[in-house]
Amino acid sequence: SMDTIPRFGTETPHEAKLAELMDNIDAWGLNIFDVHNYSQSHSLTSVMYTIFKKRNLIETFRISPQKLINYLVTLESHYLDVPYHCSIHAADVTQAIHVLLLIPSFENTFTDLEILAALFAAAIHDVDHPGVTNQYLINSDNELALMYNDTSVLENHSLAVAFKLLQNEDCDFIENLSDEQRKILRQISIDMVLATDMSKHGAIMQTIQSFHQSLKAKQCKDSNSNSSTNDSLVLTEQKERVQLLREMLHCADLSNPTKHLSIYTQWVDRIMDEFHYQGDRERSAGMPISPMCNRRTADIEMAQIGFIQAIVEPLWQMWAQLVYPHCQQMLDNIDSNRQWYEYQISNRSSRNNTSDKTTSQSHDSKEQDKLKG
Numbered sequence: 001s002m003d004t005i006p007r008f009g010t011e012t013p014h015e016a017k018l019a020e021l022m023d024n025i026d027a028w029g030l031n032i033f034d035v036h037n038y039s040q041s042h043s044l045t046s047v048m049y050t051i052f053k054k055r056n057l058i059e060t061f062r063i064s065p066q067k068l069i070n071y072l073v074t075l076e077s078h079y080l081d082v083p084y085h086c087s088i089h090a091a092d093v094t095q096a097i098h099v100l101l102l103i104p105s106f107e108n109t110f111t112d113l114e115i116l117a118a119l120f121a122a123a124i125h126d127v128d129h130p131g132v133t134n135q136y137l138i139n140s141d142n143e144l145a146l147m148y149n150d151t152s153v154l155e156n157h158s159l160a161v162a163f164k165l166l167q168n169e170d171c172d173f174i175e176n177l178s179d180e181q182r183k184i185l186r187q188i189s190i191d192m193v194l195a196t197d198m199s200k201h202g203a204i205m206q207t208i209q210s211f212h213q214s215l216k217a218k219q220c221k222d223s224n225s226n227s228s229t230n231d232s233l234v235l236t237e238q239k240e241r242v243q244l245l246r247e248m249l250h251c252a253d254l255s256n257p258t259k260h261l262s263i264y265t266q267w268v269d270r271i272m273d274e275f276h277y278q279g280d281r282e283r284s285a286g287m288p289i290s291p292m293c294n295r296r297t298a299d300i301e302m303a304q305i306g307f308i309q310a311i312v313e314p315l316w317q318m319w320a321q322l323v324y325p326h327c328q329q330m331l332d333n334i335d336s337n338r339q340w341y342e343y344q345i346s347n348r349s350s351r352n353n354t355s356d357k358t359t360s361q362s363h364d365s366k367e368q369d370k371l372k373g
């Protein structure tokens with residue numbers, strides 16, 4: 001019954017503190033690491049459950065709250081304890097896409113089913129990620145590369161794991177969706193998660209410019225000029241709405257540099273931990289060491305400046321243009337964060353290097369050791 005389900009989906013002695021944090025669930029500035037700590041390491045469950053309640057999705061799709069919690073807790077437990085691609089990353093990306101969906105331009109754009117699919121895709125998109133890249137799995141003849149013929153190996157695997165978990169009767173929170181709705185949810189989720197493979201980044205950047213220009217042309221000026229959303233995007237084709245959702249999840253997946261510096265640098269520590277563990281394995285296996293993965297020659301600041309300039313800033317500039325002025329904060333954070341890393345580099349020459357900066361995160365490397373094989 002309802003009274004057995006805690007307010008944020010999981011039992012925690014810090015419910016008051018979690019409530020305070022969840023007041024910011026609609027804000028770009030939510031501290032997902034605090035949510036993880038105060039939810040007893042259930043950030044993905046508590047964020048998803050809170051968003052579902054807030055968006056009234058439990059009523060709209062007659063979802064059993066208990067089955068939703070069962071699914072979320074099981075999904076969360078299938079994220080591995082790796083430095084970056086853990087359940088906190090899934091919670092972070094899910095909360096980010098929730099905020100992007102709140103942008104006034106999209107007030108009348110997506111159906112409830114598309115919103116359900118988008119949040120689901122974000123929550124599942126990296127489940128059971130082993131903390132190494134597709135290329136590493138291919139180069140090391142990993143079972144997963146064999147299974148998926150070297151094609152979007154990690155993304156295919158996460159989708160398969162996530163949908164497998166849904167087959168468990170106790171976790172099937174979408175049982176009351178019609179067959180047609182289930183088919184659409186599955187179709188949109190597959191499309192969005194496969195698009196988080198960075199090998200698809202170029203294709204997304206190719207089409208985004210012309211696609212957004214066509215959308216701006218269609219943008220309807222609301223006749224009632226004093227309404228809050230005087231320029232909402234209305235797209236008649238589901239195909240176009242899914243393309244927008246695909247870009248939105250890709251933006252959310254590449255949103256670390258759009259966050260406040262104190263949050264962003266924690267993600268940098270984590271991704272570099274993960275890349276350096278992979279580089280250690282490549283080195284000891286006599287394999288070529290992948291870009292940014294060699295801890296002995298790592299230039300963390302340069303890698304971030306390259307990541308921002310080559311990938312993150314161009315993508316977010318396209319996105320911000322479409323929803324102007326609603327993503328200015330993201331562009332401002334990207335700019336100040338890039339400048340901070342440039343300042344770190346300019347500061348190197350004058351700073352006497354007494355000790356190397358070790359990453360501030362100490363991670364249990366048991367998941368990484370599994371891969372040593």
Ligand SMILES: COc1ccc(C2=NN(C3CCN(c4nc(N)nc5sccc45)CC3)C(=O)[C@@H]3CC=CC[C@H]23)cc1OC
Binds near residue numbers: 253303304
């Ligand atoms: C916080 O800091 C970070 C967070 C995430 C990543 C990721 N990086 N990549 C790729 C990006 C392109 N990459 C580049 N390769 C080469 N050769 N040159 C260059 S210049 C610039 C990049 C680059 C390879 C890794 C992934 O696929 C991850 C899985 C899905 C999304 C993004 C994730 C990266 C971060 O900081 C670097």
Ligand SMILES: [Mg+2]
Binds near residue numbers: 196
């Ligand atoms: Mg991924």
